[in-house]
Amino acid sequence: MSLFNIFRRKKTPLPEDQNRRFYRSDSERPEAYFKVIGDDRTALIGEYQAIDQFFSEHIADTTRNKLTNAYNHKQADDLVIVAYQAQELVGAIWAGAPHNEADGAIAMGKMQGKQKEMERLAQDMRQHSWMLHDMAVHPKYRRRGIGFELLNRVIEEASSKEIDLLWGVASPESVAFYKRSPVMVMPPEGALTISNSPRAKYGLPITGESRWIHCRLRQTGALDVGYVPQNRL
Known part of the structure; x- marks a missing residue:
């Protein structure tokens, strides 16, 4: 089933307090047209390339062609939503399983002698968390x-798939x-920690702003x- 068909199903609304934090009134909701990019590889590779170009123009530190490269390999099931205003691409968001970070957890487990525990954590990261890869x-x-x-819309879709955690990096x-x-x-700085047991915890440090x-x-x-401050790393 395509992501577009999945997304068209009736969604469970966000809790009332979360909706209030997004919009103070219905008049604040945008008039843009929103579209979920599906998984038709032949038809959509050009659209992914256009979204990559959009990200590269409006996100200073993004990797060029990152979305297209992920799509061509193992992440074609990620969620991509775009916004159009009068047929102009004006916004896009991309979220999905944190494959690279899960691989990093496995590598850390091998170094620490906790390979089985960290492999289970990596599996949970892929199955139960989404990383917010890019938004512009x-x-x-x-x-x-x-x-x-x-x-x-990403939060709604992740919740419908029983994802536990949405996470990522915010630029300054x-x-x-x-x-x-x-x-x-x-x-700022410090490390985000993700764990599924006391023996399996993966820390991802960040520097700068x-x-x-x-x-x-x-x-x-x-x-x-969780979070570990810089002076405790």
């Missing part, structure tokens, strides 16, 4: 609710945006998330 809105269309709507320029959303913004962000979608899920 054209500068001309910012402050119109498009970014909030893109994030809102996007920190204020995320602080107005249901996403938690961690302090970028921040780790996360949104817990299920309180009783398989994964726990």
Whole structure:
């Protein structure tokens, strides 16, 4: 089943307090047209290339062709949502399983003599968490609710798939945006930790002014998330 067909199903609405944090009134909701990119490889590779170009133009530190490369390998089931205004691409968001980070957890387990525990953690990371890989809105269309709507739709879709945790990195320029959303913004520097047991914990350090962000979608899920400050690393 394509992601488009999945997304068209009736969604469970966000809790009322989360909806209030996204929009103060219905009049604030954007007029843009939103579309979920499906999994038709032949028809959509050109559209993925266009989205990659959009990301490269509006995200300073993104890797060129990152979405297209992931699509061509093992991440074709990731969620990509785009926003159009009068047929112009004005916003896009990409989220999915953290394959590279899960591989890093396995490598750490081998070094620490906890291979089996970290392999189980890596499996849970892939099955029960989504990483927010990239999100951008054209500068001309910012402050119109498009970014909030893109994030809102990813949270809804992740919740419908029983994902426990949505997480990622916020650039210094996007920190204020995320602080107005249901996403938690961690302090600068330090490390985000993801675990599924006391013996299996993976830390992901960050430096500079970028921040780790996360949104817990299920309180009783398989994964726990935490933060370790720089002076304790």
